[in-house]
Every structure is written in C-alpha cells, then in structure tokens.
Amino acid sequence: MSLKRRDFLKIIGGSALSFSLLDCSPSPYHSSIRKGQWSPGVEKWVQTVCQACPGGCGILVRVVDGKAVKIEGNPAHPVNRGRLCPVGQAGLQVLYNPDRIKGPMKKIGGRSSREWRSISWEEAMETLVSKLKELKNSGDTHKLVLLNGEKRGMMDEIFSRFMNVFGSPNYFGDDSNMSLIRAFYLTQGIDSLLAYDFENSNYILSFGSSFLSSWPSPVQSMRAYAFLRQGRSGKKAKIVQVEPRFSITASRADRWIPVEPGTEGMLALGIAYVIVKERLYDRSFVEKFTFGFEDWKDKEGNTHSGFESLISNRYRLDLVSETTGVSVSTIVSLAKEFATNKPAVAIFDNNATNYSNGLYNALAIHSLNALVGSIDVPGGVLVQRKVPLQDLPPVAVDEVTRKGLLQPGIDSSANGRFPVASSTPSLIPDNILEGRPYPANLLLMYKSNPIFSSPNSERYRKAFEKIPFIVSFSSFMNESTQYADLILPDKTYLEKWQYAESSPVSKIPVLGIGKPAIENLFNAKPTEDVILDLAQRMGSYFAGHFPWENSKDFLLYKIDNLFKARKGIVFADYFEESQLRLLEERGWWVPQFTSAREFKDELMRKGGWWDPAYDYGVRSFVFRSPSRRFEFYSQLFKERIEKIAEHEGESSEDRKEAILQNLKIEAKGDDVFMPHYEEPRFKGDAKKYPLYLYIYQPLSLAEDHGSNQPWFQEIMGFHLNMTWDSWAEINPDTAAELGISDNDLIWIESDYGRLHVRAKIYHGAMPDVVSVPYGLGHTALGRWAKNRGINPIELIPIDFDELTGLALKFSVRVKIYKA
Amino acid sequence: MPRWGMVIDLDKCTGCQACVIACKAENNIPFSSPKEARLKRIISWMSVLPVMEGEYPDLRERFIPRPCMHCDNPPCVKVCPVGATYKNREGLVAQVYTQCIGCRYCTNNCPYTLKYFNWYTPEWPKEMENYLNPDVPIRSKGVVEKCTFCHHRLQKAREKARAENRRLKEGDYVPACVQTCPTEAIYFGDLDDPHSLVAKLARGPRAFRLLEELGTEPKVYYLTEGEWHG
C-alpha cells in the first residue's frame, strides 16, 4: 500500500490545519492545566455485565472514590474476552448523562402538558398501586398494557411473571426481528434467532446483515471476523455482502454486491437455481434432513411440487438478473463459490426482511443453508442451548387473573390477517384508538419509545391521548415518556443487580452476573426492584408469588439451578479454562465444586458461567418442524392458512385462494408455502418518486439514547466526515443529474412527509437508493439529541408485512431536490 | 530500555471506533459542540480515517486508526520553541502541558496532523465531571495536546510489576485503545525486543508505515495484505 502525502492531506481535508488567528489568543501566562483536577482516590474494579445491547459482554468498571471513571472488557468473559465496542465504552455517558430523569415525577395537568413535579418514591408507588388495584377490583386486569423494548434477561422474567399474576395478556416487546424468527419457525420450528458458527465458516454470504455493526452481539461477530481474516491458519474465509448500500460490513467484506432493495430473496433464489441445476447441493443432507425438496405425495396421495421444480421452473438467471440488478455471471460465481467452499453460511437480518416480501426473502436466504447442508454443522447455522436457570415457582392464578388472561390480546387482528404472526404489536395503537377488542386503561413503558421508532407515530400520539393513565420507567425524557402521567426512573445497567445471557446468535450459552458498580446516583430505582416492591404492596396474593426481597435475591434464586445442571464451567483463568474446555468438548464434565454454596460463591466472584461445548446432531433440538426436518415446504405455514379457512367455515380451495389474495400473495398452489419471490410493494409512484429510501443504523446509534451521548455525535458519520447532524447518502451520478453537490441542503420527500437534510455524495450509494441513518431527529430525549438531524421514519407510512404483521421500514419511494 | 511502538492490523479493523471512545474516556478529552465540530476543531487523539478505493461497484474501503505516530525523528519536536514536546528515552514523544505556550508550530509541522490545539476551555456538565479520569490532567484553552500512548498506564503498570517483584512483561502496559479493540487489531509493545509480538509483526511482509518517505520514522506500523486491491 502506498499513500502519498498529498493524497493523505486531501483525504483529511486539512481538518486539523484549519485555524484562525482571530478566534483565540492564548496568553503565554495562562494556566495550562485545569485546577482542582488531580485527585487520586481509592480505586476498585467492579465486575459486571454490559447491557447496552443484547450481546451481554462482561465488563470491569473502574470506580475511584465511588465514581465510575472507565469501563473495560472483562478478560474472563467468553463473549468479549476483555474487549469492548464503542457502545460499551461509552456507558459512562449514559450513567452520568445530565439529562437522566433524576427522581420520580408526576404530571401536572392533562396529557398534553409537559410539566411534572417531583414526588417521593412512596407517593409514586402508592399511585401506581392504587391504579393497579382499581383494575384488579373491577376485573379489568387485561386492560393493563406493558411495552418492553428490551425483552430479555431478568427484567423480562419479572415483567412476564407480574403480568401473568396480575392477569393481562398484553405484554409486548420490540418486533424488529419478527420476520427472521418467523422464517426460522416455519422452516425449522424454532421460535428464536439462530446462532452462527462464523469462526469455522469458509464462506459467509451476507444479505444486508450488519454483522460488523449493529449485530445482536457485535463484539463477538467482530472478533469472529478478525479470526477469519488473520487469526486462523490454513484456508481463508471469503465474505460477500449483498446490500443496497456500501455499509461498514460491505466495506470490510471481500466483495460487495449492490442489489435492488427488496430483491435479496430473488438473488438467493437465483443462487439456489444454479446450485440445483448444477447439482451442487449437498445431496445427503437434502435427503436426510429436508422436506419438500423433490416433488412429493401427501397422505391422500396428491402430488405436490417441491422446491427443486419451483426453482427450476421459475428462477431463470436472466429473470433474476433483471430483477436484482446483479449480472448473470456474478450470480453463477456466487453460487459456485457458496456451494464449493463448505462450510458456507447464508446470513441476514432485518435489513433484508423489512419489506412487504420480507418473510419470503428470509425463507429464500435461509434455504441456501439447507441446500449446502450448513445446518447443525461446524461453520454453519446452529441453535443455542439456553442457560439452565431455575424456573420460577408455578403461578396459582385467582379467578380475576384467570379471566383476564383468557382475554384476546390488545394486539389482536381480524381472523385471517397476519397468519404467521405470533403477536402484532404494530397494531396496538390502532386497536387502542378504536377500543378494540377493549379499551386500554393503564400503559406501562420500559425502554420503549414507539413515538420515535414507529412509522406514522401520529397513531401512537392519538392512542396515548386515549389511555387514562400512562407510566414510564424510562431513564430519559424521550418522546413517549413525555406522555407519561407518572415516571418511575430506572437505574442504568451499571447500577443494577442482573444477569445477562449471551444473545441467541452466539452458539454457546453464557451467563454473566451483574452487580452495581456505583450507588446513590440520583433518586432512581432499578425497575426490577420497583416491580418486586409493587408486588409486596399489592396484597398477599401478589406478595406470595414474589417471595424475593429484592433484585439481588431474585438473581440468586435464578442461578440456584446451575450447580445441579451438571454442565458448563464457571469463568476461570485461561489455563484452567482451556483444560476444562478440552475435557468438556470430549464429552466429559468435571465437577469444579463440592457444594452448591461453594459453587455459588465462586460464580459470584468470577462473574459468570458458560458451557463451551456444543452438542451436534441432536435432531429433535435443531429440527422441531412437523417432519423433524428443514422444511422447504413449510407444513406449519400450510396449517396456519388451513386453520383460517376452517375458522371461516369452509375449507374449499376457492376460500384459500381468497385468503391468499387478501394476503396479497401472488404465488399459487404449493409455491405459497415455499421460498419464492414476491415483488416488494412500495408506496409512491415510481415516476414521481424515483428513489428508494434505505434506513440503516450505525452501531453508535443502536440504542435509543445514543444520540444524546456527545461522543457518538462525533463519530457516527466518520465515513463521510459528518458530525452532529444527519445526512443523506447519494450516488454521484444521481446527484449530478439532480444538480446536487456535496453538503448541499436537500429535501427528501415521500407521499407522507418531507425532511430537510444535508446531502453527502457517496460512492457507495446505488443510483436509485438514498440512504439515511436512523437514530437522530429526536424532538425530546436530551440537550444533545433534541432537534438535531432528522428521523427518516417520519417519511414512512404504516404498512404491514401481511404475513407477519411487522410494520415495514422499507416501504416507500422518495424524491430528493435541492432546498 | 524499551522502545514503545504500536502495530495496527488493517485487515482486522472493522472501523467500529471503540478505540476512539476508549481514548476519549481514558484521557479526559472534551467533546465538541456542533459549532466547534464544523470548524474542524474536534479533539480526538485517536481517529479513524476511512480510505475508499475503486470504482462503483468494485469498492474497497479500509479504516486507518491514527494515534500519534511517536516518530523516532519527530518533526514536531524540532520546532517547539520551549521544549514542551520532546522524545524521551523510551521513544515516547511527550507533550508537557505546563511548558506549552500554544504557538502551534508543532501542530503545523506534524505531517500526520495528529496534534490538537485546545481552542476552547474544556467543559462538562457537572454530572459528567464524575467520569473524568483522576490520573489525567485536563488541558486548558491554548494548549496543544496529543496521544501519549497512555503513558500514565505505563507508570501504573511499571509500579505494579515492581510491587509484585517482577519485570514488566509484554501486555502489562497497553494504551486504552489497544485494551479495548474488539478485533485485537492493535498491538503494542517494545519494538527493540526482537521477541516481542510487535517487533515480529513490524518486520513482517504486511507491514508499512504512513508517509515513510518523509523520514519521520514513525513507531506506529500498519499491516495490510498486498496492494489496495488485495
């Protein structure tokens, strides 16, 4: 590599050279150091877990005189091995953020008022208790709604139990991974994200997945990447990124394949076409572990067409090439590489599934893994075993609760709509507005900010106006919390007792133990403790179901099972660990401790537990579909459609056709239940709005409060030298055509709104795609986030994936013009 | 006497910028305001430079994390009129704030543009003052600063080793950026110790240094495979 000085300076743009004499005239007698700074204090390192994302890394917090001054990775933690991503590093700016809500508050005036008064925790708790008791006494427990944007770990466990004991079916999480999970469910019967064994892969074909940025476990995937690049001896892995934008992941891949938005699935089918036609698929795997590849006969003797004939008949490469914009020769080379560099794995995330055809995209991409036999093999797709935590004691519901739980959820849809959804939280605002199936009475929000994150947030605003009482546990005054009547501010993850399991995308189960690094900052309380306290105040029925004094007590209960589980190991130093690991991988388990007490003490001291061995070949665990195979032809999918038809009283073919038509599915017959391509639908006339809007999430803005952390404002747009503002990435030719130059202010307009933003000419933008980062454009949240940049979600109408009920992110066409 | 140096493997770097944040946290670097940022006055001792090559769609991009190069022949030292910046016996290019008069000769003479001038009085909201590292002083307006290879961590590591009655060993002293890098793309150690990992990597076929032709002899090495189209 050579980089000449002139190029170098050009790249930097003279950034550090710009100076003006007028602005600053330092006196030679100034004090060069700020006074009162040097104050060494008593230092300790507190071992805990990072909860800034689902990755669950282990961290060590440096605490000096009771103040947290640095966060570093915990070397004993198997997920991050002492390392940490920028979001983990910046936890200090969450903890000490001046815009944190500093104590419980009650709203003065009506819903639209933005004034609160500080109240005591006692008053706050009593207010909430009386609201809950009211519902309980009137038998309206189902009218309690809980939105949890971070449905994992200990908080999720406590909330779930509380809702169950209280008697409400209305506990909802964030649905952004819905299409992925539903695709894994329809093919393998598994209701969670799957894990990938990147370290042992030889070929990673990624469809838009952000595995080098906001992946569910970013440190782990980045480490796997580095291992594939320079850590592994022998064969080098190849990484190919298919995406409508030259993302960070694309830039660090071996090859970037720009693809028309929403046609990712089509490309996967084109690749499948070559693999099938050239007979490159793993015949023994397909025969033993898949269902519906070849044409098959059902119990009644009817013949059904299989995936093989579907692919061969419908996805000729010229057609695929025309749709995706990827050349035939590229498709052929991708297919050959993918099929001959085993283990090869096809990965994706919601960047490829947030289209109206998202579920089919997911099915098509994931079916590539089945074709080359990359399921349940080293280097392929795996399924994580859960940490064997102790189950909570059974709930003995009373009559009111039982009735409440039997009520339909407030997310429910008309029969036949969203046939493969497990829940449809995107329907909640409309349902609340129309009192369907009943009005919501009390809303609780935890780490959830739907007014910022949902398309057509006006629906949420109106729905919120209708709910008599809203409680927020937020640490920040975000857009949704502004509607709250009562705020019970949560502590940050650096101030809590908790446990963190590794994300389901990691192949191994890891449990990290979290303890408070600092105490007594602000008058906030861990929401875990608030709920446990709430149960105590609600009377003996509740108190009996929550026999835990506090969150630490709860944590100790949950880990009580680990000793008995007779597997896995407590975090250990490197030598000891490698010994134990070796043994365990060979099928031995060595008891490290003689008593449960000794085990627990060591677990708390070392900060966690993990099970390094992965059991391959447990068929019933990996394939939980009706056929106990990977189903190219999804019987679960078919069952769902038939159930709807039955429900409507007639199961005739005509009826089914009508249902499919309602679902806007173009395919016919057996094709419907197999991976195939449906044309994605976009709102906005293609002539008037010639560009696609692609919204992506930089790692630093992955969390809601990211944009109120000034460190992130400085680094989020580094690839375009942008700070403290939003930008729109535009292809140079497109920009030239429209007379737009770099840094011009432009309008991005859809049928649903327009936003004012700075244009950045980006060579990594496709000619018909304009990309905007997500995470800025808050109207609340804090001093650094408020009124800074744009929220591209405002350009999107509410539109659903008709199969999963997911509110779509990529559903709109836009135009841009100079402001 | 060690000669401290760094090796950064560009083939592993994913541009995540954990190093940038770790540095800001460790060294009490004030954050900018939007206005200061517009004037390109962000202070970032470690910054990641994206370098894109090729034509659409055959693009390649590499991310170059850039701390102070701690040159063995440092151009900044030559122009400092007051001796505020100098190279010490272990090869660290030091910046002594109490000596600095803020003339900015050194910032101009650094070919890597990695010295930063404090245009403003650093300020934090009072809550955030809590997270300041008590080991590192806060530089005032009018002072030049730069990456120190976190040499306060060297002081502490050395002290710890002595307290444990042993010699400083590889890995005892690493700057904050090296400590955090998720992909372990940044290595740190003694370039004069032929057995150290950094010395081995710096001798390897993938190694190069930025603007080597200027004769600055930087002690930050980069590793990358082949030419840009690798």
Added chain:
Amino acid sequence: MVKIKISRNQFLVLLGCTLVFVIVLIVVLRIVWGGVRQPIAFNHQIHAANDLECLDCHPYYEEQASSGRPTLETCITCHEEPLGESNAERKLIEYINSKEEIKWERLYDVPEDVYFSHRRHVVLGNIECSTCHGDIGESPRPPSKPIKIKMKKCMKCHEEKEVDNDCIACHI
C-alpha cells in the same frame, strides 16, 4: 481646589485604621481563598498517642496511588461510644448518627498535572511518610491552609535517590 488639612494625630489614627483594615482583609481573603477547614478538627497527635499507625486511617498507601482517608466506618471502630467531650468529638457523633460520610478536605497537593503514587514512594521507594508530610502526625489540629508540594522538592529528592527525572515520569 480645596486643601484638606489633617493633624498628625488624625493622620496616625487613619493610618492605623487602614493598616487594621488591610490586615483583616488579608486574613479574610486567605480564609476564603487559600484556607482550608476540615469538617472536623482532627487531632493527629491524640490518635498517634493512642498507638494508631498511619495505616489504620489511611489504609491504601501501600497498595494504591491514593493513601485513602478515613471513612465513617473506620471512625466507628473506636468512636462508637463518644471518647471525650471535645467539640470535634461532638461533631463526629453527629456524623455517625446521621450516617453521613465526612467530607475530608485534601491538605497536601502536588501540581495539577503530576501523577503521584503513594505506593510507588512508600513501598517501592522506601520513603517515610514524614519526608513529604512533615510532622502532621504529631499536630494537634489540622493546618489552616493546604500544603503545596513543589516540583523543586520532588526534583531534589529524585536527584539524591537517583531516580527517573524524565518529565513524563510525573507529568502525565
């Protein structure tokens, strides 16, 4: 132009008043700006006379950069029941009863950009506390102003002991 005539006596009185005023001003300013007042007038002498070691109340100087100052918990070990009736004792009991930590003021200061480690000096360098802290261990009351340790003093000692005098060994 009016010429003001004052007698010799008047002049002396005026001069005296001015002098007193200036002195008072200086004292006040020193208290406001330069002075330091511990929340409790800690008596080192009496503690030392009761066979307490420095380490009993400053527990970290052998392990950390900081020597540590006594926490309420440390005080309670001996003072759970009041020991005597001094003002300081009364104040301490108030702190103990309210469970509020005592915010001890820092008395010894090195320049702001100096990294100073107690362990390095006490354990590794075998330096007596009194080398820098003088006879504070025998003082009956805290000093009224902070004691600045100047670079000259550090350098002198470093030269004598032939330890590193590189700028960045101390100036971080």
